[in-house]
Amino acid sequence: MxxxxxxPDGAPEIAAILEQLRTAVRAQRATRQxxxxxxxxxxxxxxxxxxxxxxxxxxxxxxxxxTLPQKAIALINKVVRRYxxxxxxxxxxxxxxxxxxxxxxxxxLAEAYQELADQVxxxxxxxxxxxxxxxxxxxxxxxxxDPAVEAANSAQGADEDPPAPxxxxxxxxxxxxxxxxxxxxxxxxxxxxxxxxxxxxxxxVSAHWTLTGRTFVEKLVALHNRIVRQYLRWLxxxxxxxxxxxxxxxxGALHRLIRIDAALRADIAALRASRQRMRESRANRHARHxxxxxxxxxx
Amino acid sequence: MPTAMPDIITIVVxxxxxxxxxxxxxxxxxxxAALHALGVPVEVWSxxxxxxxxxxxxxxxxxxxxxxxVPVRRFPITPPRPAPHEPYVPPAVQxxxxxxxxxxxxxxxxxxxxxxxxxxxxxDAITAERDKRRFLFIPYPFPTTFWGTVLAGERGYLxxxxxxxxxxxxxxxxxxxxxxxxxxxxxxxxxxLALRLYNLPPDRVVTAGEGIDLTPRGDGAAFxxxxxxxxxxxxxxxxxxxxxNFPMLxxxxxxxxxxxxxxLTLVLTGRDPVEIPAPLRPIVLDLGDVDIQERxxxxxxxxxxxxxxxxxxxxxVLMESWLQGAPALVNAHxxxxxxxxEASGGGLSFDGFAGFAAALDLLLENRALRRALxxxxxxxxxxxxxxxxxARRTVAAIFEHEVPTSTTPPSRTLHIP
Numbered sequence: 001m002x003x004x005x006x007x008p009d010g011a012p013e014i015a016a017i018l019e020q021l022r023t024a025v026r027a028q029r030a031t032r033q034x035x036x037x038x039x040x041x042x043x044x045x046x047x048x049x050x051x052x053x054x055x056x057x058x059x060x061x062x063x064x065x066x067t068l069p070q071k072a073i074a075l076i077n078k079v080v081r082r083y084x085x086x087x088x089x090x091x092x093x094x095x096x097x098x099x100x101x102x103x104x105x106x107x108x109l110a111e112a113y114q115e116l117a118d119q120v121x122x123x124x125x126x127x128x129x130x131x132x133x134x135x136x137x138x139x140x141x142x143x144x145x146d147p148a149v150e151a152a153n154s155a156q157g158a159d160e161d162p163p164a165p166x167x168x169x170x171x172x173x174x175x176x177x178x179x180x181x182x183x184x185x186x187x188x189x190x191x192x193x194x195x196x197x198x199x200x201x202x203x204x205v206s207a208h209w210t211l212t213g214r215t216f217v218e219k220l221v222a223l224h225n226r227i228v229r230q231y232l233r234w235l236x237x238x239x240x241x242x243x244x245x246x247x248x249x250x251x252g253a254l255h256r257l258i259r260i261d262a263a264l265r266a267d268i269a270a271l272r273a274s275r276q277r278m279r280e281s282r283a284n285r286h287a288r289h290x291x292x293x294x295x296x297x298x299x
Numbered sequence: 300m301p302t303a304m305p306d307i308i309t310i311v312v313x314x315x316x317x318x319x320x321x322x323x324x325x326x327x328x329x330x331x332a333a334l335h336a337l338g339v340p341v342e343v344w345s346x347x348x349x350x351x352x353x354x355x356x357x358x359x360x361x362x363x364x365x366x367x368x369v370p371v372r373r374f375p376i377t378p379p380r381p382a383p384h385e386p387y388v389p390p391a392v393q394x395x396x397x398x399x400x401x402x403x404x405x406x407x408x409x410x411x412x413x414x415x416x417x418x419x420x421x422x423d424a425i426t427a428e429r430d431k432r433r434f435l436f437i438p439y440p441f442p443t444t445f446w447g448t449v450l451a452g453e454r455g456y457l458x459x460x461x462x463x464x465x466x467x468x469x470x471x472x473x474x475x476x477x478x479x480x481x482x483x484x485x486x487x488x489x490x491x492l493a494l495r496l497y498n499l500p501p502d503r504v505v506t507a508g509e510g511i512d513l514t515p516r517g518d519g520a521a522f523x524x525x526x527x528x529x530x531x532x533x534x535x536x537x538x539x540x541x542x543x544n545f546p547m548l549x550x551x552x553x554x555x556x557x558x559x560x561x562x563l564t565l566v567l568t569g570r571d572p573v574e575i576p577a578p579l580r581p582i583v584l585d586l587g588d589v590d591i592q593e594r595x596x597x598x599x600x601x602x603x604x605x606x607x608x609x610x611x612x613x614x615x616v617l618m619e620s621w622l623q624g625a626p627a628l629v630n631a632h633x634x635x636x637x638x639x640x641e642a643s644g645g646g647l648s649f650d651g652f653a654g655f656a657a658a659l660d661l662l663l664e665n666r667a668l669r670r671a672l673x674x675x676x677x678x679x680x681x682x683x684x685x686x687x688x689x690a691r692r693t694v695a696a697i698f699e700h701e702v703p704t705s706t707t708p709p710s711r712t713l714h715i716p
Contacts, residue, residue, distance in 0.1 A: 165668050168647075175647055176657070179653035179654045179657040180653070182653035185653075190550065193541055204383070212402065265576075267578045276559060276560025
């Protein structure tokens with residue numbers, strides 16, 4: 001498909017845009033269908049739903065009792081929990097912030113996986129007709145650096161002073177016109193990178209934030225809290241440290257999965273580029289055959 | 300000029316030395332040399348660490364040194380506080396009393412300061428020699444700058460190298476900008492950002508600009524031969540991380556390559572390690588940390604220089620690529636580089652992948668256009684990035700002289716208030 005903004009009446013551009021839209025709609029429909037049909041994908045979706053349901057840790061579950069002693073114990077526990085909320089709640093909130101970021105990264109990874117699977121399927125579909133028209137090794141060699149393209153490029157002012165190009169605004173208008181015909185592209189990895197950075201920045205839960213106050217009373221409360229925290233560290237610190245180790249392991253795994261995803265995308269890109277070169281080669285051969293020699297950059 | 304200026308301009312920067320990498324550090328070094336060449340008394344104070352790419356340990360010898368003819372004093376490094384970076388007030392500041400607002404700053408902002416490299420000895424020296432000097436702090440986020448401006452008071456000036464990033468909105472830095480005598484911006488867009496973020500009076504922020512070394516001459520043909528390059532050569536230089544949108548550049552380029560099948564090579568230089576997926580290695584040539592000549596040869600070989608970053612206050616690498624005649628493709632979301640491209644006419648900008656692909660198509664299919672845009676960029680750099688002009692504007696900003704009209708850059712976007 002050649003998309004060229006130099007068409008005089010603009011009609012081919014509109015046709016190209018409509019065709020791109022149709023292709024995008026068809027692709028979306030096919031993707032949805034593939035997702036629905038895939039039992040592994042359904043299982044993954046259930047796991048993601050479970051993560052969504054369980055990712056929020058609460059320090060405020062109901063404390064009740066049926067008998068009088070049970071009710072008395074529940075009341076004491078409520079008082080203790082309320083007394084320690086300055087200590088426990090911030091820790092739980094930090095863990096929830098991490099869980100939120102990790103869950104978002106997992107959701108995006110699942111989306112990325114699905115998109116990757118779709119790209120593989122697209123390439124498999126595209127490979128069927130390609131096999132019938134496979135180019136020869138000689139074709140590919142010619143394709144690497146097309147002499148016609150080289151000659152045309154070299155002819156464009158090798159040593160002479162360059163002619164005055166259009167001003168910036170005019171060039172940018174050309175860029176925008178061409179960009180309007182470019183099929184859309186989603187870069188889910190950028191979203192993944194951002195989500196991972198969020199997770200990494202929240203993986204270290206701290207039980208030792210600054211306890212201070214401005215007024216005398218606040219300072220007294222802060223001193224009291226520091227003493228209580230110092231006493232309770234035998235209980236709380238090992239829990240936080242274990243959770244931190246788990247958080248770190250999880251972000252490490254997410255990071256590696258994202259790297260694997262990037263490597264697979266690069267593989268598919270290389271395959272697509274090689275197919276595109278074959279198409280270019282055929283188009284150039286055809287053009288040379290008809291004595292229409294001009295550099296072909298896009299198709 | 301020096302007879303009227305008894306105070307020594309003292310540039311305070313976290314790292315400084317012949318093998319120190321980084322944009323602000325390069326700026327500090329070249330500005331110091333330009334001020335020295337102008338006959339202005341200038342010194343540089345820094346820690347004895349190497350740079351932000353290296354561990355926070357001593358690298359240079361502590362004490363007096365001379366770099367490019369400029370006296371340098373290095374102080375023992377105070378490494379970042381260990382995690383979780385308990386807020387830290389240096390002894391020099393404790394002695395004069397911490398700022399009244401200190402406890403009102405959010406905890407994470409105070410922890411950020413504690414997590415960065417500083418030098419308590421350097422801060423002590425600022426207190427001791429405060430009355431003999433005018434301090435020029437660069438760049439904005441570091442404790443040497445934050446605490447330095449507290450200690451220098453009315454004698455503190457700031458070259459922030461400010462980017463439109465989350466840290467720039469911290470209350471600690473808002474406080475610092477408001478308590479600094481004058482802010483010297485590297486570009487009109489950076490000045491506009493500082494005024495917008497901190498609501499400063501317009502005369503408190505001036506555009507002193509930035510220069511580059513205009514002498515290097517790259518040999519693009521030799522570079523292509525040396526590395527066996529055929530097809531389009533694209534160029535990126537600088538930090539290869541998310542803060543500079545480098546991953547986005549790789550993704551855009553990968554998709555462009557997949558869609559077009561074009562024979563191309565992205566040439567990278569930079570000190571920090573980068574992981575390129577194996578299937579992309581045919582289109583990415585990472586040269587790592589190279590010498591100056593190789594860097595400029597690579598610019599000269601480039602069909603297009605790409606600057607995807609939005610965190611720029613000037614972009615030295617953009618100016619260096621223009622110096623070698625490479626047309627530029629910059630991120631439209633970065634006011635600094637987009638305005639430079641608009642002012643110079645030396646390239647195009649992109650806003651998303653479609654614009655990136657369209658602009659690359661336009662440039663790669665027309666060699667004459669590339670040459671013409673590159674020539675425009677080069678002419679603009681030669682006119683606007685002279686260090687002696689920048690040094691004069693810096694002196695004027697520090698000593699609050701009127702800016703001589705003859706040194707006001709002719710560009711329509713550079714404006715000295």
